[in-house]
Structure formats: C-alpha cells, structure tokens
Amino acid sequence: MTPDIYDVTIIGGGPAGMYSAFYSGMREMRTKIIEVKHELGGFMRTYPEKLVWDVGGIEPVRCEEIINSLIKQAMTFNPTIVFGQEIIGMEQCADNTFTLIAKTGERHHTRTIILAAGRGITKIQKLNIKGADRYELTNLHYTVTDIEKFENKRVLISGGGDSAVDWANAIAPIAKEVIVVHRREDFKAFEASVTRMKQIATSLVPYIVLHLHGNQTKIERVTLQHVETGATKQFEVDEVIINHGFQRSFFGPIMEWGFEYEEYGICVSPKMCTSIPGIFGAGDFITHPSKVRLIAGAFNDAVLAVNSAKLYLDPTEPDMAGVSSHNDRFAEKNEEMIKCLSSN
Numbered sequence: 515m516t517p518d519i520y521d522v523t524i525i526g527g528g529p530a531g532m533y534s535a536f537y538s539g540m541r542e543m544r545t546k547i548i549e550v551k552h553e554l555g556g557f558m559r560t561y562p563e564k565l566v567w568d569v570g571g572i573e574p575v576r577c578e579e580i581i582n583s584l585i586k587q588a589m590t591f592n593p594t595i596v597f598g599q600e601i602i603g604m605e606q607c608a609d610n611t612f613t614l615i616a617k618t619g620e621r622h623h624t625r626t627i628i629l630a631a632g633r634g635i636t637k638i639q640k641l642n643i644k645g646a647d648r649y650e651l652t653n654l655h656y657t658v659t660d661i662e663k664f665e666n667k668r669v670l671i672s673g674g675g676d677s678a679v680d681w682a683n684a685i686a687p688i689a690k691e692v693i694v695v696h697r698r699e700d701f702k703a704f705e706a707s708v709t710r711m712k713q714i715a716t717s718l719v720p721y722i723v724l725h726l727h728g729n730q731t732k733i734e735r736v737t738l739q740h741v742e743t744g745a746t747k748q749f750e751v752d753e754v755i756i757n758h759g760f761q762r763s764f765f766g767p768i769m770e771w772g773f774e775y776e777e778y779g780i781c782v783s784p785k786m787c788t789s790i791p792g793i794f795g796a797g798d799f800i801t802h803p804s805k806v807r808l809i810a811g812a813f814n815d816a817v818l819a820v821n822s823a824k825l826y827l828d829p830t831e832p833d834m835a836g837v838s839s840h841n842d843r844f845a846e847k848n849e850e851m852i853k854c855l856s857s858n
C-alpha cells in the first residue's frame with residue numbers, strides 16, 4: 515500500500531511549528547504538525563497570563579491571546595494536526611523520503627521535516643508531596659490563568675524565580691494576603707521586582723512546603739519547614755501557587771539522529787538546513803550565529819525553513835512565497851474577510 519505522504523511534517527506545535535504550518539500552506543505544501551501535548555502553543559502555555567510586548571505589530575497582550583491568534587493562523591490552510599505523539603525515531607527511505615516514528619509506535623511518512631521541538635518537552639516541576647495532585651482541580655496551581663481568582667484570598671506562593679515574584683507582585687494588590695516561600699535566602703528574580711515584592715507581600719526564607727492539609731478537595735492549611743533548623747510553621751490558606759520551574763528534555767532521542775549540535779541547539783545553515791538533507795529546523799530547537807530566541811525569531815526561522823523545504827522538493831520554485839498582500843492563495847479568503855468587515 516502506498517503510504518499517505520506529506521510534503522512537510524513539522525515536529526512541535528509551538529510558535530515556530532505553528533507559523534511554519536501557516537507558511538507552508540502559503541507555499542501549497544501538504545502539511546502535518548505532530549505535537550506531544552494535547553494542545554498547540556508550546557512553551558508559551560507556561561506563561562499564558564503574562565503580557566507580551568515584543569512581537570512586532572502587536573500591542574501588549576496576554577500571551578494566551580497570541581497563542582489563540584497563532585492557532586487560527588496556523589489553521590488557515592487546514593494542516594493535519596496530530597496530538598499526543600512524541601517523535602523519537604526517523605528512518606530515511608530509499609527514495610529519500612522519511613518515516614517518523616512516534617513513541618506510541620505510529621509512523622508518519624513525509625518528504626521533508628521541520629524540527630520545531632523548542633527546548634524539548636516541558637514538564638512542570640510539581641510538588642513532591644504525596645496526594646498533592648488531588649488539589650490541582652481546585653486550589654493548587656502551577657500556572658496562573660486568571661488573576662481575579664485570587665481577589666480577597668490568602669495566597670501562598672512557593673518559588674524564588676521571576677514567575678513566583680512576578681505573580682506575588684501582580685496578586686498582592688487584590689489579595690487579602692500573599693506569602694512567598696523560598697528554599698534559599700536569596701530570590702533569583704529581577705532585583706527591582708524582589709524589592710517591590712518585599713514591600714507588598716510577606717516573604718519567608720529559607721522555607722519549603724512540607725505538608726498540605728485539607729479536606730478531599732481543597733487545601734485549607736499549609737505546613738512550612740525551615741530548611742536549616744527544621745522548625746515548622748502553619749498558615750491558613752485559600753490558594754497555593756507553586757512556581758518551581760520546569761524540567762525540559764532537550765537532549766532527547768532526536769539528538770541521536772546524527773545532527774551536529776551545540777549547547778543551545780541543533781546547528782543549521784543561514785537557510786535553516788540541518789546536516790541531513792531534507793531536514794530543516796526553526797525556533798528554539800536550533801542554533802545559528804544570528805539566532806534570536808524570541809517568538810519573532812521563531813517566525814523568521816519558520817519562513818526560511820519552509821522556503822528551504824520547498825526548494826529541496828523542487829529547485830525550480832521561487833525561493834520565497836508571494837507576499838500575502840498580492841498572493842492569489844488568499845483571493846477567496848480576502849473576499850470573505852471584506853464581506854465580513856463591511857457587514858460589521
């Protein structure tokens with residue numbers, strides 16, 4: 515049976531992967547994205563409530579809004595999206611096409627590959643307390659999606675980095691009380707933010723969260739333990755936020771496919787070509803001398819990677835897509851948009 519083959523398969527559904535999918539649609543390539551999680555968004559999902567200022571042409575907005583816009587844009591040309599599969603293996607076939615192999619055993623056939631796996635698979639560093647997961651649906655939070663939830667509440671935040679300190683500063687003005695617990699004497703966060711946090715919240719160092727006490731559904735009280743003396747303290751709480759960072763598996767199985775790589779990623783040429791012909795890269799997974807580790811940098815890499823994939827498949831094609839303002843690919847969609855705008 516002939517395999518169902520795609521022109522390009524993108525590994526990773528973060529900003530680099532999503533924008534690659536949009537742009538490969540502009541280049542009329544049959545496109546698939548494979549994402550290990552069950553949603554698109556990539557690392558941006560870890561800071562959905564944060565305001566993002568540095569994406570060109572977008573006024574400061576919550577990151578979640580950028581994710582939603584990126585998803586809509588990525589769907590413009592109806593790529594196939596596969597969720598819940600971690601790609602671990604790759605086989606190169608005799609006709610120079612590739613088969614990608616997921617941990618689940620599924621196989622995906624493709625003419626080219628764009629690696630957009632970011633810094634690997636991100637796992638939130640959770641509290642190592644037995645039974646803590648039962649509170650995750652109620653008042654134990656690892657990410658903050660809605661600040662208003664904390665209005666007039668007693669909030670305990672554990673962590674010493676930017677996330678913990680930024681959330682303390684954002685929540686303290688509306689909360690009844692904010693206590694920030696950190697296992698070290700010094701906070702790692704930006705100095706000015708730490709200074710402000712110490713003015714508007716209570717900080718307790720060096721302490722760790724030892725026990726969560728509650729009924730079957732909600733935490734009601736927390737025991738903290740002094741790291742050096744072992745002395746304990748208890749606090750009544752309404753909400754608990756844990757910001758202990760992430761585990762990221764950057765040096766995963768893809769690194770064993772034979773690429774050249776450095777500390778910050780797989781090495782690519784200025785046109786995003788890896789050392790294996792037919793495999794390209796974009797976003798935080800790759801490195802090159804002018805790499806910009808921002809969402810905007812991921813977009814730029816994506817355009818270059820898709821154009822390289824297109825030329826790899828057919829060297830007679832133009833080296834970039836026609837600009838969107840003068841591109842026939844949008845003619846029908848433009849008519850719909852104009853109708854929609856004039857009816858509003």
Ligand SMILES: Cc1cc2nc3c(=O)[nH]c(=O)nc-3n(C[C@H](O)[C@H](O)[C@H](O)COP(=O)(O)OP(=O)(O)OC[C@H]3O[C@@H](n4cnc5c(N)ncnc54)[C@H](O)[C@@H]3O)c2cc1C
Pocket residue numbers: 525526527528529530531548549550551555556557558561565566567568569599600601602630631632633634635636768796797798799807808809810812
């Ligand atoms: C705390 C923090 C704040 C930031 N704030 C900003 C900001 O304000 N502005 C800005 O421009 N940038 C910011 N950045 C940087 C920005 O988030 C990254 O540059 C961007 O997310 C990189 O996108 P990416 O698509 O390359 O990778 P990612 O966003 O990491 O996405 C990679 C995706 O690939 C998936 N994946 C990985 N391995 C596999 C596999 N083997 N199989 C299938 N799927 C896989 C992952 O699950 C993930 O969804 C911030 C970064 C951090 C750490």
